[in-house]
Amino acid sequence: MGRLCFLSAHQMLEGFRSGQLSPVEVMKDTLLRVREVNSTYNCICFLENEQTLIDKAAAAEQRYLQGKSSGKLDGIPITIKDLLYVPDMPTLNGSMLPPHKEHPLITPCVLSIIQEGGIIIGKTTTSDFGWKAVTVCPRTGITRNPYDADRITGGSSGGSATAVALGIAPLSIGSDAGGSLRIPAGFCGVVTLKATIGVVPHAPVSVFGSLSTVGPFARDVRDLSLLLDVIAKTSVEDWLSVYPGRRDTLMPNPYSRICEEGGDLRGLRIAVSYDLNHYVRYIDEEVKRSIREAVSVLESLGATVTNVDDREEDWNLNRLDIYHTYKVLWSAAAAQVISMKKESYGMTEEEIKEKMDGGLYELAMLGRKYSAPDVMEAEHTRAELGVMMNKFHQKYDVLITPNMCIPPFAADREVPEDVETIATGPGKKGWNADTDLKRFFTWTAMSYVFNMTKQPAAAVPCGKFSWGKQVPISMQVVGAMFREDLVLRVCNAYQKVTTHHTRNADHMG
Structure with a gap:
């Protein structure tokens, strides 16, 4: 046992x-x-x-x-x-x-x-x-x-x-x-x-x-x-x-x-995108390989699979200011953390700054610079993105993407060592290299997009990197709002015929 x-x-x-x-x-x-x-x-x-x-x-x-x-x-x-x-x-x-x-x-x-x-x-x-x-x-x-x-x-x-x-x-x-x-x-x-x-x-x-x-x-x-x-x-x-x-x-x-249920995916329309139609700047080659292999498995189970990068003209995340929108919403929330602590404890700004993670404090200071109209504009852009995804799911039941586009980096860092090369953000509205290259949203674009749209999104292991200690690779399975059933159906069918999830991190310290 x-x-x-x-x-x-x-x-x-x-x-x-x-x-x-x-x-x-x-x-x-x-x-x-x-x-x-x-x-x-x-x-x-x-x-x-x-x-x-x-x-x-x-x-x-x-x-x-x-x-x-x-x-x-x-x-x-x-x-x-x-x-x-x-x-x-x-x-x-x-x-x-x-x-x-x-x-x-x-x-x-x-x-x-x-x-x-x-x-x-x-x-x-x-x-x-x-x-x-x-x-x-x-x-x-x-x-x-x-x-x-x-x-x-x-x-x-x-x-x-x-x-x-x-x-x-x-x-x-x-x-x-x-x-x-x-x-x-x-x-x-x-x-x-x-x-x-x-x-x-x-x-x-x-x-x-x-x-x-x-x-x-x-x-x-x-x-x-x-x-x-x-x-x-x-x-x-x-x-x-x-x-x-x-x-x-x-x-x-x-x-x-x-x-x-069994692993039969016949009748399911699956879209696959490796970079959200060129919104995400960088995808590791081994991640791409693992996603291709996973998609091939889903196709063998009866799903109809379509690569939607460069195929769906109306599905173009780059025409919306998504990067700027998420940055506004996140930093405004960070500013609220400081306001809550001031109100609850009567703490001074210096007392909060001394105890708070320095990066969080910097982001909160950015959040204070945004006005109420800035936040409302961000919510409007978010709604446009949500409508875009609603229309996308009229044609496709489920979207498959890489979950993480890069391997895990050094444990004491907030961003990868090569963040300038891989960052999603340069050239987009709101980009500031001096501050943004220190922040997580430069390398997590594949994730935060689906928080903005409120959709269900699962992560399932689908491979491992070939080098070092072979850390895991996973795919993201995204469904339309309230279609957790379809997301779980795909994940379950995939795990029934693969073994990536059976690998244990069985260390003794």
């Missing part, structure tokens, strides 16, 4: 129900795994008291013995990103700034996990308020790639992705306002889904507004769908949450039913 901690959530549940596997023994191996790897990879920033966790696992074991399992996740170890609120655990936002004074709401997805019997073992690392695409912050330091500790894990949900890849937990929760689920999933070789905004409730409200949502990590699509079944609920605490009547007509229930 191998290490218990590397079993899937489904394997654990089947073992618990049959009596062949003990939740207590799984928890003990989970805690051993944390001790083995966390000092090197730095993905857990808060671990619940070990005896408390053993006691919770023992209670789950008794429920199984009595035939009274408490829910879909009973006894499963799970981690939560340190931007989300868990009862009796600190939420420090990866920041040296003080946390909220008032006791906040429990994040809705966390409450759903607890109600279904999941055991939350601790909190995972993030960047300062989740502001950048690497998981490095003044409070916890550097979170490292599970396949190569000298390289980034991605961010800002890098702790969650790393914990899943390393076998600390089969499931985790992160968040995504510009790629923060998909970027680390890609670099860590795990799967994730950024659902349509409103499918998974997000509360308290994020400073990044409707760019942001929370979502699941797992090692395979079957486990991912199980966790999505649990967290995709309506919540009155999130004004964007899909209300019950509309939810029933828009979404399958449960999502995990999709994974019981």
Whole structure:
């Protein structure tokens, strides 16, 4: 059987129900795994008291013995990103700034996990308020790639992705306002889904507004769908949450039913784009190769595949000021972080500057320069992009792209060493080489576009780089709004006939 901690959530549940596997023994191996790897990879920033966790696992074991399992996740170890609120655990936002004074709401997805019997073992690392695409912050330091500790894990949900890849937990929760689920999933070789905004409730409200949502990590699509079944609920605490009547007509229930289907993709219209029709400036050649191979697999499963680069004249992201739009929205949100801390704590500007990640503070200063009309213009451009994608999906059910266009770079950097060569931004409205070459949005264009459009987008491993320690490569699967079912159908079909997702980052520290 191998290490218990590397079993899937489904394997654990089947073992618990049959009596062949003990939740207590799984928890003990989970805690051993944390001790083995966390000092090197730095993905857990808060671990619940070990005896408390053993006691919770023992209670789950008794429920199984009595035939009274408490829910879909009973006894499963799970981690939560340190931007989300868990009862009796600190939420420090990866920041040296003080946390909220008032006791906040429990994040809705966390409450759903607890109600279904999941055991939350601790909190995972993030960047300062989740502001950048690497998981490095003044409070916890550097979170490292599970396949190569000298390289980034991605961010800002890098702790969650790393914990899943390393076998600390089969499931985790992160968040995504510009790629923060998909970027680390890609670099860590795990799967994730950024659902349509409103499918998974997000509360308290994020400073990044409707760019942001929370979502699941797992090692395979079957486990991912199980966790999505649990967290995709309506919540009155999130004004964007899909209300019950509309939810029933828009979404399958449960999502995990999709994974019981075969791998037949006949009738599905799949578009493939390697650079979003020349919006993204640079794609690594090994990434292109892996995407070509993945698309060939999907075609062999019956899908009709069309390369849409240079083919769709109306699908032209370069005619919209997307780079500038995202930069305006993101930096304005960063400025709001400072305003919130000033209002809540009466902190001075200098006190905030001293404790905040320097890059976040610089971006907040940029955000202050934008006016209300600037922000409204950005929202208008965002709406135009959304309409463009709506029309695109009239012709194509799903879009396949590279997930990350480059390999993970040095762990202590925010941008690649060759950022001037690969950056998406030069020549676009709002470009400022002096400041932008230090920022994450120069190399994450394939991700943030689909936060702007609110669409579902998954990351699925589809290869590995040939050099060094062979870090993972992944593809992005994008659907029309509320078509998580089609995204999961493609991901599930692909994993049924490939083995990239079965690779483990099985290190001992």
